[in-house]
Amino acid sequence: MASIRDKGQTMQRKVILLFGGESQERFVSVATAQNLSRFLPNALCWFWAPNDAVYEVDAAFLQEHKDPFNAAFEPQIPVLFETLPSALDCPDYKGHIFLLGLHGGRGEDGTVQKWLEDRDLTFTGSHSEACGKAFDKVWAKSVLADFPIKMAPTLVVRGNDKLSLEALRTLFETHSKVVVKPVHDGSSVGLCIIESDRALQAALDMVCSQLDRPFIAEPFIAGTELTVGVVDEAHGPRALPATEIRAQAGRTFDYNGKYLGHGVQEITPAEVSAEWVKKAQEMAVLAHKALGCVGYSRTDLIMHEGEAYFLETNTLPGLTRASLVPQQLAAEGTTLTSFLEHVLDMAEKHREQK
Template identity: 45%
Template sequence: MRRRMSANDVIILFGGTSDERRVSVASAQNVATVLPEAEVWFQAPDGSVTPCPRATLAAHQNAYTTDLQLPGTARWPSLDAALDAGEARGKTFFLALHGGQGEDGTTQRALERRGLAFTGSGSEASAKGFDKERAKALAAKAGVRTVESVELTGDAGAMLSALQGLLARHGRLVVKPIRGGSSVGLYHVKGPEDAGRAAREVAAQAPQVAFLAEAFVQGTELTVGVVDSLDGKRRALPCSEVRVDPGRAFDFEGKYLGKGTLELTPAEVPPDVFQAAQALAVTAHEALGCEGYTRTDIIVGARGPVYLETNTLPGLTKASFIPQQLAAEGTALRPFLEEQLALARARRDRQR
């Protein structure tokens, strides 16, 4: 019988300053339920950090659409201050953060500098995965098929020119932030009018937010989790399939509010496609140098699976793909979380 591990030294860190902080709250709600002995720390949108009462986290409703707000003054003014506090010493951090500094390597570097254990990929791999253009280049170098893309730079006119050129070659495009996730900030470009609107709106966000445009591939949308184990082995989880209603997109509302989408786990695709997608996800995980667990998004076109992006801290909400895929292979969430925590401690100990 497998012995249940303790999570008494665990701090679930969630919230954050990114536009994905609400998804992070939903992930923390699920993880905290499975790890009832863990502490829970909330990072507010202003960057301050404070312990969160479990009852407050559990009682928060409509996490995807409503910000969590804790009363009173934050315990620490910043994450750095929180990590330097005595309460953090010797703890293992379960990162339930998504997007922004929680996923781009910034938080990971802060933890690494202090020799603190944390789940997920290290700072270098996190930075690689968060930059979609860099991740695509690394995946392509490892032999994975990718699609043509271009970073949108300059003013609205220059961006429109780039979009028009790509549109002429491919007929349909997807425009998205280079650094980000959760389908926030997506534009689907099907013609000149869409290109003009996307160019104007993207230019208005520059240079704070960088965008890329890539060729749209018609096909089956799949997403595949990859999980590392303490024995050094790595496995791909069962593929999930996303079916989108006509006229809809797999954007934030589709992914988290269930509007116009259907998720199937395991995916209903031929075995050879299923296995090819799993192999692609493992290759991407390794090409980026990821650790712990990731989830890679794939489109299966006429020529087979095509790499889109890799999420280095994918969602762990009750509705997220990783929990769906673990359930499909017969793995409960608690043992998965325990092994991720054990991997975090082992990496910390190796680096001492």
């Protein structure tokens, strides 16, 4: 396979840009689709609505949608298919490549990928098993525990498990600063940092209000947050330039910071030492390979006392205009058009090799 930087500027394939979903991250997915559709003038744009219906929307209508990170995208057109599985069953689209602009929920946990695999359809990104591993933060850490990757100890907390709730109290008493986040969500949805008794109670209330949703709690690791994209090439995975995340005092890199620019600065390339960048890139590539990721991914980490500590890996990282992977591609001089063509190439190659 040619290098991503050797790609041409035209794409003649039949492509379906699939976006939306039922999770909170569907707002990010719409913004990703808005960005990608600018470079895919001939692609079909399928919006997967929260009620499972599929709409084929005009790219111009998609582009006109304002404030995608806050405002619901609601096409006022007839439904194309009642469910996504029924859409995937339609033989008319057998020869298309599904470019996945999905984030979170069934779009990133391996469910949609398994539907596509079962129908022998071509799609971008990792296969279902790798998506499942990466999306489940506990599963991901159990896999990476067999590799030389540093991680904070993890406590699983459930609202209906009193022992885990007491363990969270003990963790806070021991470390005085604790991070709590959902096991299965990305985009920093549901992230909170406990630094006071009041914040602890708020976190406990949040966990107990969502009995069907497990959370993880970890001691807060002070340091510099970096994130590194990884792209598969002919010779193997290649790390992109690192991005440094700087949060203002009292702010966290949550959904509002990541997508609305509230109290957070993203610096690409990261203004840290070459040694730190090398360690971050090596961890990102190792996590990509260990989890079995395909195509591209992004790994978040903390540099603490000169060592990289793993936070999480995203198998379908955001590709909005404001997202980190596009920033990193631009920093190395790669256009999004070239990246997309490369990703579509890899999807076809991966299917041929199965």
